[in-house]
Amino acid sequence: MKRVALLGATGSIGRQAIEIVEAHPELELCAAASGSTPLDDVDAPLKQVGGDVNELLERAQPDVVLNAVVGFAGIHATLWALERGVDLALANKESLVAAGELALAAQRRGGGRILPVDSEHSALFQCLEGRTPEQVDSLVLTGSGGPFRGRTRDELTAVTPEEALAHPTWRMGPKITVDSATLANKGLELIEAH
Known part of the structure; x- marks a missing residue:
């Protein structure tokens, strides 16, 4: 049985993760946290809304931390997992974009594995598995x-917030939707991959 702590339980990734845990009897949701949304419908023995999640993680002692927290608030949980040798399923790109050196140092100290959740990084991770850096050209x-x-440059000056929030494929929170629409997210993904 793998014990999973889910951070960002009420977002789109968190909701999907709950469905996956419920469908796999070898997984147990041992803790769930959200930034501000109540967790009334989440079945976990330990729950927390807001605040520092490190204490929650200490009590839960998970085998895997799924960090789907939005923004810089997710960095502390990333460091907690990596420093303790806990597998980190990472959907919080700020952990690597803003604190990549700290995260990699924590990983070296503790030995936790970073398992990318984001589709592009997960695909790269799977392609690289079993290969040495010398075997990869690009x-x-x-x-x-x-x-x-x-759209032309002139057309882009007239884009409305509503257009930026209307993602054609995914239903996501407003920040990631706008970042995706403006391709800022692609730049962050590039930094994250490095």
Whole structure:
């Protein structure tokens, strides 16, 4: 039985993760946290809304931490997991974009594995598995071009917030939706991959 701590339990990734845990009897949701949304419908013995999740993680002692927290708030949980040798399923890109050196140092100290959740990074991770750096010439991150692909510079000046929030494929929170629409997310993914 693998004990899973889910941080960001009420977001789109968190909700999908709950479905996966419920469908796999070898997984147990030992703790769940959200930034501000109540966790009334989440079945976990330890729950927390807001605040520092490190104490929650200490009590839960998970085998895997799924960090789906939005923004810089997820960095502490990333460091907690890696320093303790706990597997980290990482959906919080800020942990590597803003604190990559700290995260990698924590990983070296504790031995925790970083398992990418984001589709592009997960695909790269799977392609690299079992290969040495010398065997890889290059890696390519792909992108659709977003909803504004093909628009002229003049047309882009008239884009409305509603257009930026209307993602054609996924239902996500407003920050990641706008970052995806403007391709800022693709830049963050590139930094994260390094």
